[in-house]
Amino acid sequence: MSQTHILRLDSVVKRFGGLTAVNGVSLAIAEGEFFTIVGPSGSGKTTLLRMLAGMDTPSSGDILLRGERINDMPANQRPTCMVFQSLALFPHRTVGQNIEFALKIRGVDAATRKARALELMAQLRLPADYYGKSVTKCSGGERQRVALARSLAYDPAILFFDEPLSAIDYKLRKTLEKELKDIHRETGKTFVYITHSLEEAMVMSDRIGVMCAGEMVQVGTPDEIYTAPRTRFVSEFMGDVNVVPVRLGPDGRLHSDDPPSVFKAPTLPEGFARGHLVVRPESMRFVERAEQADNHVAGRLYNEYALGSRIQYQVRVGERVFIVERLRQQAFAGRLDDAVLIGWDAANSLVVGD
Amino acid sequence: MGAGARWRHPLVWAWAATVLVFMYVPALCLLLASLTSSRYFIFPITKWGVAWWEKTFDSLEIHALFRTSISVALCLTVVAVVIAFCGALAFARYQWRGRTLFQRLVLLPIFFPQSVLGLALLLWFSALGLDLSWRTAVFAHLVWIAPVVTLVIAIQVYSFDPALEEAAFDLGASRWQVFREVTLPVLFPGVFSGALFAFLLSWGNFPLSLFSTGADTTIPEYLYAKMVAGYTPGVPVLGTVSTVGAAVLLLVGYLLIRLGRRSRRDDAVERT
Numbered sequence: 001m002s003q004t005h006i007l008r009l010d011s012v013v014k015r016f017g018g019l020t021a022v023n024g025v026s027l028a029i030a031e032g033e034f035f036t037i038v039g040p041s042g043s044g045k046t047t048l049l050r051m052l053a054g055m056d057t058p059s060s061g062d063i064l065l066r067g068e069r070i071n072d073m074p075a076n077q078r079p080t081c082m083v084f085q086s087l088a089l090f091p092h093r094t095v096g097q098n099i100e101f102a103l104k105i106r107g108v109d110a111a112t113r114k115a116r117a118l119e120l121m122a123q124l125r126l127p128a129d130y131y132g133k134s135v136t137k138c139s140g141g142e143r144q145r146v147a148l149a150r151s152l153a154y155d156p157a158i159l160f161f162d163e164p165l166s167a168i169d170y171k172l173r174k175t176l177e178k179e180l181k182d183i184h185r186e187t188g189k190t191f192v193y194i195t196h197s198l199e200e201a202m203v204m205s206d207r208i209g210v211m212c213a214g215e216m217v218q219v220g221t222p223d224e225i226y227t228a229p230r231t232r233f234v235s236e237f238m239g240d241v242n243v244v245p246v247r248l249g250p251d252g253r254l255h256s257d258d259p260p261s262v263f264k265a266p267t268l269p270e271g272f273a274r275g276h277l278v279v280r281p282e283s284m285r286f287v288e289r290a291e292q293a294d295n296h297v298a299g300r301l302y303n304e305y306a307l308g309s310r311i312q313y314q315v316r317v318g319e320r321v322f323i324v325e326r327l328r329q330q331a332f333a334g335r336l337d338d339a340v341l342i343g344w345d346a347a348n349s350l351v352v353g354d
Numbered sequence: 355m356g357a358g359a360r361w362r363h364p365l366v367w368a369w370a371a372t373v374l375v376f377m378y379v380p381a382l383c384l385l386l387a388s389l390t391s392s393r394y395f396i397f398p399i400t401k402w403g404v405a406w407w408e409k410t411f412d413s414l415e416i417h418a419l420f421r422t423s424i425s426v427a428l429c430l431t432v433v434a435v436v437i438a439f440c441g442a443l444a445f446a447r448y449q450w451r452g453r454t455l456f457q458r459l460v461l462l463p464i465f466f467p468q469s470v471l472g473l474a475l476l477l478w479f480s481a482l483g484l485d486l487s488w489r490t491a492v493f494a495h496l497v498w499i500a501p502v503v504t505l506v507i508a509i510q511v512y513s514f515d516p517a518l519e520e521a522a523f524d525l526g527a528s529r530w531q532v533f534r535e536v537t538l539p540v541l542f543p544g545v546f547s548g549a550l551f552a553f554l555l556s557w558g559n560f561p562l563s564l565f566s567t568g569a570d571t572t573i574p575e576y577l578y579a580k581m582v583a584g585y586t587p588g589v590p591v592l593g594t595v596s597t598v599g600a601a602v603l604l605l606v607g608y609l610l611i612r613l614g615r616r617s618r619r620d621d622a623v624e625r626t
Contacts, residue, residue, distance in 0.1 A: 076528065085517075090535075
């Protein structure tokens with residue numbers, strides 16, 4: 001099993017003075033995997049990536065590359081390469097010179113370098129006549145491709161990505177996400193990607209690791225992270241969800257103080273006593289009578305937002321706001337401030353810890 | 355009314371012209387004053403001629419002046435740029451304890467009155483028993499000019515993305531290759547401007563030279579001495595040459611930077 005793991009982290013810790021940026025992360029990344037680390041700013045994901053790339057050294061713990069401890073191996077000796085958030089393209093060089101940089105450092109002759117650069121440009125759909133173009137004259141999307149080509153020219157065993165798409169507008173980002181996944185498939189290399197957008201992670205990754213306050217709180221496939229978040233943090237990181245604090249009553253049902261109610265429980269993890277009930281907005285629905293769903297709450301329709309293909313409704317229940325989402329074609333006919341009844345089935349809910 | 359229309363307003367042009375006239379007419383008068391064949395300074399000029407130009411260029415004394423001024427300025431430029439480049443990295447690139455203090459200390463000599471600085475240096479030179487010559491002048495100029503050049507280069511360093519160095523290092527370059535392939539070329543425009551500043555500030559400097567050159571004389575020192583006693587139209591000749599020389603150097607420097615940028619692009623295109 002360990003043979004197929006290209007990268008292993010063993011209780012990796014990084015402290016900066018009194019601050020612990022990464023707190024005991026253990027992880028194994030498989031050969032050829034697209035692994036994404038997601039987390040909000042300050043969760044330690046960039047620090048973790050910098051240690052993997054060799055730009056920072058762990059305070060304790062080990063990083064193993066194909067079984068070899070590489071904690072203190074500097075970045076220029078690691079068979080890994082990083083695509084930076086700022087892309088860090090050399091502004092005084094052309095597209096071709098940027099892509100060829102690693103080959104030039106290795107002493108590869110000019111003709112071979114150029115052939116390889118043009119090959120990579122073709123693969124990344126950069127026109128061949130961009131070879132002599134100054135990188136400062138390229139558009140955002142082109143610069144992304146140049147940065148990726150430059151890293152691929154190094155022929156790394158692992159490619160790291162430090163939020164390279166965060167500064168790009170939505171539409172182009174969506175295109176580039178898919179392209180990146182295609183490139184991953186074509187090259188078969190291991191990709192380790194960090195982002196603060198779980199949506200971005202979902203599109204591209206084989207597996208996702210969610211970080212919070214320096215710790216890796218959950219690792220799983222996109223499907224697992226989406227359908228079975230283990231903590232309140234992970235479930236809320238997915239986007240808008242309904243979260244209600246509950247405790248398990250002696251009757252086997254979930255009791256809530258706000259709103260004061262009792263809910264039918266989904267399958268509970270062993271030893272569950274108190275935590276949060278999570279219901280996705282698309283699992284919530286408007287009902288006419290209480291019997292139409294396992295659980296229900298009564299409130300007032302407070303506002304509605306068009307989200308493109310879906311419409312989101314906010315329903316106020318006391319001080320708490322519940323959200324319901326429906327497809328545009330099935331828009332709810334209610335008017336604002338109408339009294340409404342919303343409900344969900346226990347099977348479509350789950351409970352999580354803190 | 356758009357911004358474009360505002361710029362075309364005649365008053366704007368009149369104002370700009372006035373400013374330019376005030377700035378450049380004195381320099382022009384210098385040129386006119388040199389084009390007399392009279393021994394004295396009489397304005398308006400009655401007898402035109404270039405006799406003083408010939409006399410000045412033939413004078414061995416003047417040749418010596420140029421040698422001294424150029425020696426000081428060239429040596430100073432080399433030393434100042436090396437010191438200031440390292441200083442600028444410490445000033446703007448790296449985070450370290452005492453950086454703020456360093457930034458303040460570097461700036462201080464710039465605001466120190468130069469004549470006082472010159473005198474202080476003279477006291478030091480004699481205390482240390484150093485013979486005054488153009489070499490001590492290099493040192494004296496350095497005290498004032500190195501901080502200025504540090505600031506000029508630091509401006510370029512501030513806009514430098516440290517990720518560029520990390521990226522080059524990550525792509526397999528050694529520390530030295532990172533410096534040669536990325537840091538230096540990206541910062542080069544700043545270094546070049548810094549060098550121009552160093553040369554020109556030294557070229558025109560009077561108060562520091564006055565106290566530190568000893569028996570050697572630079573052009574500004576000579577001009578001052580001649581104006582105080584022994585004026586000839588050779589003074590405006592030398593003044594004009596010195597000013598035009600500086601202007602030409604600036605212009606050539608600017609063209610070189612532009613040319614450098616273009617040739618790099620053309621090189622790359624040719625290789626395609």
